[in-house]
Amino acid sequence: MSTIDPNTPLLEIKDLEVGFRTQNGLVSAVRGVSLTVMPGETLAIVGESGSGKSTTAAAVINLLPGSGQITGGQILFEGRDLAKLDRREMESVRGRLIGMVPQDPMSNLNPVWNVGFQVEEAIRANGIASKKADVKRRAVQVLREAGLDDAEKRLRQFPHQFSGGMRQRVLIGIGLSADPKLLIADEPTSALDVTVQRKILDHLEKLTSERNTAVIFITHDLGLAAERAENIAVMYRGKVVESGPALEILQNPQHPYTQRLVAAAPSLASRRIQSSVRRHETIEHETQDEVAVVDLVAAAETHAQARRAAASASTVPAIEFTDVTKVFKIRTGSFSSTDFTAVDKVSFSIPRGTTMALVGESGSGKSTAAKLLLKLEEATSGSIKVGGKEIGPMSRKETFSLRSTMQPVFQDPYGSLNPLRNIENTIGEPLQVHGFGDKAARRARVKEVLDQVALPTSVLTRYPNELSGGQRQRVAIARALSLKPEIVVLDEAVSALDVLVQAQILNLLADLQAELGLTYLFITHDLAVVRVIADNVCVMRKGQIVESATTDEVFDNPRDPYTQELLAAIPGANIALGA
Structure with missing residues (x-):
């Protein structure tokens, strides 16, 4: 148990700056972000893809991609600045003190190892158990806690034999295996059905209340965040534009971007559908985005x-x-x-x-x-x-x-996009395979569908690993529509x-x-x-x-x-x- 004062922040981020090196110089991705997480608190970070949510979380445990670097600010965990730790010191923090549940299961589970080996490896690395029988017993336990009832049977299977949601549950089990003081959950339930989602999030709440474990919950659904977190921080273009108590932000958002998120939240919008349709003739007092919800329904x-x-x-x-x-x-x-x-x-x-x-x-x-x-x-x-x-x-x-x-759009964009092909070639590949026009016609069609899925043409020369999870899925949709x-x-x-x-x-x-x-x-x-x-x-x-x-x-x-x-x-x- 931590001896830190419960009134002292467990994690305090001060004026964090993160940039990525490119051919055109350093591009800023996180700009002056300041956040505080108290022991046992759940903080939700909300925003659209590319807003800096995941980059902020990766900076906390120094898991930024090779071209990323912290360029300013402090990351204080129990008073110690994580931004100044060397590699070995940081390895003693990850897993044991700060757990991580990443967004994309296929890029974080090794396809050539069975699931049991990977869970057991994390248990050994974090010093939870060393004897073979104890390690296996703990592996079964953490997978059950994450929602896999037939955990012992599943240990022998490989990631490709799991559904997307089941793979995500494996990552959740690994993240919770060492009972960390802080758990960073990056879109931990985006691949899960609502019943399992509720089970997993109920489990996270149980950890918070019984073990005084803090949670940073990253999501794009403001309604889900407000239901599960005490406080919310809304990020937009690398900055925190609004923060405070969850219900206060949901019921009375101040920043225009937050207002747009509230209006578009699917878990809330579905509750407005019937009343919105009934009020379609008298919408002059609604906000622009509320009208958009009505128009979508109509x-x-x-x-x-x-x-x-x-x-x-x-x-x-x-x-x-x-x-x-x-x-x-x-x-x-x-x-x-x-x-x-x-x-x-x-x-x-x-x-x-x-x-x-x-x-x-x-x-x-x-x-x-x-x-x-x-x-x-x-x-x-x-x-x-x-x-x-x-x-x-x-x-x-x-x-x-x-x-x-007949074209598909699969659940896991990272697994369905070739990491060695840039976005233009990825979207244009079906056109070439099926003999659609010449090179100029194919390029024009690629740009057309790219615009339809709200991606700029600047991504044409980029690769899947350079895009956020949401951006990769938009590429997959554009490829199917081509x-x-x-x-x-x-x-x-x-x-x-x-x-x-x-x-x-x-x-x-x-x-x-x-x-x-x-x-x-x-x-x-x-x-x-x-x-x-x-x-x-x-x-x-x-x-x-x-x-x-x-x-x-x-x-x-x-x-x-x-x-x-x-x-x-x-x-x-x-x-x-x-x-």
Whole structure:
């Protein structure tokens, strides 16, 4: 236990300056940031991608990228300036005193080592246990605390055998393994469904109250931050523009940027949908961003009416699953394996030009269903039709042609973008592979989709590791849109985006659908987004569909207990927004 005075800050950042060396000189990323974290306090740092949130956190434990450096200010942890520590001294702080849960699981888990080895390695490195049996026992315990009930079985599996949410839970377990005094959680639940999100964040709150552990919680969702933190700091372009008690900032934001975040927060916006639609004719007293929320809802309803009309004119569904089953072989030893049914007799259809949301917890089979549709995995049994044509027996040539009209956006942008290709080549690759125009035409199309996803042309020469998590996901979306496909499979496509860009992307998707008649399979754990974007919803649990209905029916009258649980877990549900 710390002997520090509970009235003395555990962490005090004073006038922090961080810059990155580039060919054009030093570029400032964090400018004069000052923050204070008291023992046992939860501080949420909120802002859009590129605002400096993660850079500030990385500076605290000296994990800035190679070109990054602290150029000014102090980082005082229990009175000691971390900015002045050498490498060995800093290694004694990381993990043991300050834990870290990074945003991107695939870039922080080694794909060639099983999960158990990596968790146990952290336990040994932090001096928690040394004997083999004790290390394994602690590894199982921390994974259970992070939400993996079958932790002992999962230790033998590799990261690629986990869903995105399950990989993130492994990182959470590693971050908590040494019971640190301060935990830095950088978007720790962006890849998790709402029920597991609540479980993880409840666990973090338990640590704060029982062990006096402080938490720095980095997020782009101001509603989630206000629900989980005592204090909030809002960052914009490398600066803290507003800070104070969470509820005060949520209910009475002063800075214009904070007001925009409050208006766009998905966990809060979904609660305003019905009342916003009712007030659409009398919005003269609302702020500009509140009007934008109303307009988004109204536009979504207009697009939905057009989609329903178009769908009724076509009798052949764009996508049709009939009793589809996928069974994987899971190794249990050197010469033995067991069957794992990831998708169990799933049936659904998606009318042309409409959006169906596939919702469920991590590991429920949502992403596996998407991979079966894209022919990245072959179904064990059942039928999958696209445009009325069975895709199972398709030849390689037919599959290649099919993929030109059906493009994916995966959950993990870092894992799906080639780190050796710059952004222009990444977005333009599908155009080149499918023979779209000449070099000039391809370049023009790349710039066009880059603008659609709100990225400047200056990123064309940059590489994925030089972009924030949200920026990488926007690149992945631009890549999928480049061929103007008929069907887009969106696997957690907006989960890594800040709320303002998320609203832009949802508007973009709706506009493209209305203009081009696109069909979307929208896989997500964010029910707030579902209500805005989807026409129909299928709820999956343990490989099966437990409820299927229109979006309004699912939200207004959920029948299955699991669906009711998902709706009850939407963050921000208990926060009073006021008038």
